[in-house]
Amino acid sequence: MNEERNNGQTLLSVRDLHVHYSSGGEMVKAVNGVSFDLEQGKSLGLVGETGAGKTTIAKAILQILPDHSTKLVEGEISFKGRDILKISEQEMQAVRGKEISMVFQDPMTALNPVMTVGDQISEGIWRHQKVSKAAARQEAIKMLETVGISRDRIDEYPHQFSGGMKQRVVIAIALACSPELLIADEPTTALDVTIQAQVLDLIKELKKKHGTSLILITHDLGVVADTCDRVAVIYAGEVVEIGSLEEVFDHPTHPYTIGLFGAIPDMYKDVNRLSPIAGLPPNPAALPEGCYFAPRCPHATERCRSVHSGLERITGTHFVRCIKNQQEG
Amino acid sequence: MIRYVGKRLLQMIPILLVVAILIFTLMQFVPGDPVQIILGEDATPVQVEQVREDLGLNEPFFVQLLNFLKDLLHLDFGESYLSGLPVRSELAMRFPNTLILAICCIIFTVVIGIPIGVQCALKADKLIDRIWLFFTLLCSSMPGFWLALLLVLLFSVELNLLPSNGIGGPEYFILPVLANSIGSLASIARHTRSSMLEVIRADYISTAKSKGISRKRVIWRHALPNALIPVITTVSSSFGMMLGGATIIESVFSIPGIGMFMMSGINNRDYPVVRGCIIYIAFAFSIMMLITDLIYAFVDPRIKAQYVRSKSKDTKSHESKT
Numbered sequence: 020m021n022e023e024r025n026n027g028q029t030l031l032s033v034r035d036l037h038v039h040y041s042s043g044g045e046m047v048k049a050v051n052g053v054s055f056d057l058e059q060g061k062s063l064g065l066v067g068e069t070g071a072g073k074t075t076i077a078k079a080i081l082q083i084l085p086d087h088s089t090k091l092v093e094g095e096i097s098f099k100g101r102d103i104l105k106i107s108e109q110e111m112q113a114v115r116g117k118e119i120s121m122v123f124q125d126p127m128t129a130l131n132p133v134m135t136v137g138d139q140i141s142e143g144i145w146r147h148q149k150v151s152k153a154a155a156r157q158e159a160i161k162m163l164e165t166v167g168i169s170r171d172r173i174d175e176y177p178h179q180f181s182g183g184m185k186q187r188v189v190i191a192i193a194l195a196c197s198p199e200l201l202i203a204d205e206p207t208t209a210l211d212v213t214i215q216a217q218v219l220d221l222i223k224e225l226k227k228k229h230g231t232s233l234i235l236i237t238h239d240l241g242v243v244a245d246t247c248d249r250v251a252v253i254y255a256g257e258v259v260e261i262g263s264l265e266e267v268f269d270h271p272t273h274p275y276t277i278g279l280f281g282a283i284p285d286m287y288k289d290v291n292r293l294s295p296i297a298g299l300p301p302n303p304a305a306l307p308e309g310c311y312f313a314p315r316c317p318h319a320t321e322r323c324r325s326v327h328s329g330l331e332r333i334t335g336t337h338f339v340r341c342i343k344n345q346q347e348g
Numbered sequence: 349m350i351r352y353v354g355k356r357l358l359q360m361i362p363i364l365l366v367v368a369i370l371i372f373t374l375m376q377f378v379p380g381d382p383v384q385i386i387l388g389e390d391a392t393p394v395q396v397e398q399v400r401e402d403l404g405l406n407e408p409f410f411v412q413l414l415n416f417l418k419d420l421l422h423l424d425f426g427e428s429y430l431s432g433l434p435v436r437s438e439l440a441m442r443f444p445n446t447l448i449l450a451i452c453c454i455i456f457t458v459v460i461g462i463p464i465g466v467q468c469a470l471k472a473d474k475l476i477d478r479i480w481l482f483f484t485l486l487c488s489s490m491p492g493f494w495l496a497l498l499l500v501l502l503f504s505v506e507l508n509l510l511p512s513n514g515i516g517g518p519e520y521f522i523l524p525v526l527a528n529s530i531g532s533l534a535s536i537a538r539h540t541r542s543s544m545l546e547v548i549r550a551d552y553i554s555t556a557k558s559k560g561i562s563r564k565r566v567i568w569r570h571a572l573p574n575a576l577i578p579v580i581t582t583v584s585s586s587f588g589m590m591l592g593g594a595t596i597i598e599s600v601f602s603i604p605g606i607g608m609f610m611m612s613g614i615n616n617r618d619y620p621v622v623r624g625c626i627i628y629i630a631f632a633f634s635i636m637m638l639i640t641d642l643i644y645a646f647v648d649p650r651i652k653a654q655y656v657r658s659k660s661k662d663t664k665s666h667e668s669k670t
Contacts, residue, residue, distance in 0.1 A: 083557040085549065087472055108563070115560030123558075128551040133573050133648055143559035176649040192559065 030232050031057040031080070031200055036094035038075050038084065038256075045304040046090065049075040051256040053094075054330075057200070057249075062226065062233035064243035064264075066279070067253035068300055073236045074124070076253070077202045080234075081121055082111050098200070117147040120193040122222075124205040126185035130177035136163070136188045137173035140195055147196045162191040166221060183214035187221065194225055201226070202234045207242065219246060240283055244268060249336075252276050255301050255311035258330060262337030272339045274316045310342070318343060349645075352655045353638070360634045365417075367630040368623070372416055375619050376409060382429050382617035403429060416623070425624030430616050435624035438609065445515060446598070446605035450590035452521055453529040458583060461533040465540025465579075466572065472545055480537070487534035496527035496600040513602040520601075528597045532586040539582050544575040577648055580640060588636035592629035 038050040050072045057063050065073045078084045080096055082103070096104050103114060120143075123129040131139060137159050144162075145155035160170045166187040177185055186206060193201055203222060207215035223246060226233050235246055243250055244264065251261040252275065260273040271277045278296035298315035301307055309326050313319040328342040383399045384391070400406050404415065419426060425435035464484070468477045503523060504512035511520050547553065548571050556570040593607025602608070606625060613621030645652040 078554070081558055083554050112560045112562060115558055117560055121554075121558045123551055123555055125551060129555045131552040131556065131570050131574070132650060133577075134570070135649075139555075142556075142561060146559065146561050176653075178650045178653065189555065192555065 028059050029056050030059045030099060031234075032095075032097045033076070033080070034095040034097070036076065036079060036096065037091060038072070038079050038089065038093075039091040040088045041090045042088060042304070047303045048306060049256050049303055050079065051306070053253070053256070053258055055249075055251050055258060055261060057232055057234065059199070059232055060230050061248045062235060062246060064247035064250045065234060065236045065253055066238060066240060066243055066250060068238060070300055070303070071253045072256035072303070073253050074204050075256075077121060077204050077234065077236055080202065081115055081119055082108075083115070083121075113147070116143040116193075116198070117196045118198055119200045119202065120196070120198040122186075122189050122193045122201065122203040122206045125209045126182055126189050127209065129189050130185055132177055135174050135176055136180070136191075140188070140191050143192060143195045159191075159195065162195050163188070165194075165225070166191045183210055183217065186210060186214075186218050190218070190221060190225070194229070194231070197229050198231060200232045200234065202236070204236045205238070206235075207239070208237070215242075222246070240268075240279060252279070255306060256303060257311065257340065258338075259312065259340045260338070261330070263335070266335060266337035270334075270337070272333060272337070272344055273312075273341050274318055274343075275312050278315075310340075349655060353642070356638045356641070360631070360638075363634060364627060364630055368417065368420055368627055369413065371623050371626045372413055375622060378617065380617045382619060385616050386429055420627070425627070426620035428613075428621050429618045430621075435620050438621070439606065439624055439628055442605050442609050445603055446591065446593045446607065449521065449524055449528065449594060449598075449603065449605060450587060452525045453532070453590050453594075454583065454587045456525055457529045457533045457536055457586065461536035462540050462572075462576070462579070464533075464537040466544055466567065466575075468537065468541040469544035469548065469575075470567065472541075477541075481541075484534035484537050487530045488538070490531065492527055492531055492594070493596045493600055495530060496523070496597055499523045499527055500600070513600075515603055520603075524594070524597050524601045524603060527600070528590065528594045532582075532590075536579060536582055536586070539579050540575065543578050544571060547571045547575040550574070573647060577644070580643055580647065584636050584640035584643070588633040591632040591636065593625070 033056075034054050036050055036053045037048075040047040040049055053072075053076055055063065065076065067073050075084070079092055080098075080103075082092075084092065092104065094104065095102050098114070098119065103111060106114075130136070137156060140162055141152070141155035141159035144150065144158045145152055148155070148158075150158070156173070160173055163173060164170055168184060168187055168191075172179075177188070180188065186209075190206070193203075201222075206222065207218050210218060219242060222233070222235075225231065233246070235243065237243060247264055249261070249263050250267040251258050252267070252273065253259070254275050260267060260271070260276045267276065271280055275296070278294075281294040282296060284293060296315055301311055301314065307314060307324070309322075309324040310316070310319070310328060313323040316323065322342060326342055328340050330338045330340045331344065332338050333344065383396050383403070383405070387395055387399060404412060407415070416426070423436065425439070427434050428438060431438070464480060468480050471477045500512045500523060503510045510523055512523070514520060548567075552574075553566060553571055556566045561569075593605050593610060595607035595611050597603075598605045598607040599611055606628065610622060610625035610629075612618070613625060645655055
């Protein structure tokens with residue numbers, strides 16, 4: 020099975036995805052033309068600040084954006100050659116949980132407080148594998164043990180679990196039907212450091228075992244380096260730089276990416292102060308005209324403020340959205 | 349759990365005692381003399397004095413209070429001044445009418461009100477939601493007796509479809525139930541809507557959706573039980589109120605229930621009747637609150653854990669070790 024999945028075929032291809040929300044009468048442009056591909060068995064890291072639109076991209080792929088505020092979802096999300104933005108809700112329900120599933124950011128709130136964890140895990144199995152409730156329960160017990168929780172806790176409620184344990188349960192729910200694609204939305208942000216490592220190891224291990232492809236959303240570059248094959252840097256709802264782990268980490272090109280690396284401590288350099296990126300991300304309800312990063316960019320020119328650059332290739336699979344780079348290249 | 353219920357039942361004793369003393373004392377200050385009402389306007393002072401003596405109204409306040417409490421310990425509310433019948437049996441006779449009315453009302457309220465609230469939440473800010481919001485606001489601000497009169501005018505006087513008062517077959521209950529529950533129905537619909545709106549934005553609803561289960565199941569299995577937790581309080585306190593007798597509605601429709609009994613007791617300065625009714629209402633309400641808490645524990649495992657914890661300390665400590 021692993022061999023089948025690791026044959027380098029494109030599993031997911033997102034093209035020119037736009038998502039707009041309405042919030043307090045304003046149109047919030049959360050995602051503005053995001054495109055990326057993910058090959059089978061590979062993992063992609065989506066990196067960016069809070070509010071950059073990473074979670075919205077993930078929810079758009081699963082089509083679980085909040086009904087009441089979502090005003091526009093446009094573009095193409097093709098999963099195994101099928102544009103899942105165009106299929107019916109019914110068909111999408113068969114995809115969710117079975118072929119694509121998601122681990123949410125905050126395990127404290129991601130579990131239904133009035134259902135036992137067993138019921139929450141077996142629900143998806145029962146839905147997708149069309150087995151009896153008893154068989155689904157057996158499967159859920161197996162899943163619980165896979166993520167390292169003892170089987171006699173199956174009938175307990177989420178409040179009886181610690182944060183790290185809850186995240187394991189969330190992972191068990193997500194992986195219950197061995198999906199081909201797992202979207203992990205900041206799976207470790209809400210956990211403390213030792214638990215973070217455990218949860219990441221668990222995800223990596225299960226990914227390897229089941230040949231699952233992974234989209235890992237995070238703002239932690241360390242986590243990306245540890246887990247991902249490719250990296251996409253998201254800023255103000257668009258991809259500003261995308262490439263393989265080596266390409267982006269060894270040759271960060273976009274000023275924002277460079278800024279991100281400047282903001283993390285380096286063990287081998289003797290720096291007194293970290294250099295954070297000055298300023299704040301733009302208000303997605305009123306994006307600037309030219310480059311979205313221009314107001315914070317140390318190298319911005321007049322042209323940057325008026326021309327919105329496209330995503331251009333520099334080398335191999337490494338693309339950057341910056342006019343400076345185009346001029347040089 | 350049983351220990352908890354027992355504890356709560358014991359706690360009700362002081363509550364009822366305080367209610368009894370309060371109501372007894374308050375009744376002393378109510379203007380009007382029951383003896384005058386019993387005997388009528390042209391009673392002679394001698395007759396009045398005789399009846400006062402017979403009813404024990406000439407005793408000092410504390411002696412009267414102690415006598416009352418002593419009887420109360422035997423669950424004896426005294427005899428009605430007017431009819432001479434024991435208040436307890438009068439209450440027991442009227443209780444079924446009030447109970448039927450209350451049960452019908454609460455079923456009607458819950459079965460109609462909660463689905464309306466859920467639908468509104470799902471269609472939040474759409475036209476249908478706004479219409480319901482307007483309508484429920486109208487209904488919850490309409491006084492029950494006025495609605496009752498309108499209903500009587502329409503269905504009994506104009507259309508001649510339903511009886512306007514008294515009790516008999518089920519048709520006699522339709523108008524009272526409508527009039528009595530529209531207000532609580534509307535407020536429960538509004539409450540369900542707002543609670544549901546909060547819940548459907550919760551992360552665990554996204555988790556549920558991401559499992560690929562149907563929309564219906566997400567709403568009814570995942571969202572509703574969570575949304576209902578705060579609504580339970582509203583429902584059960586309206587039920588408690590209704591069990592205490594819908595005083596005005598029962599009077600409008602001449603239903604011989606607890607509410608009307610108390611009303612006539614107040615009008616006639618029939619102290620034992622008023623006291624009996626009030627203590628019964630306090631009792632009914634306390635029992636309802638206990639049942640509410642038990643329902644909470646049933647619906648929400650986090651609350652249940654609080655009750656059970658004290659009982660099974662050893663298993664808990666075992667769990668925390670593992």
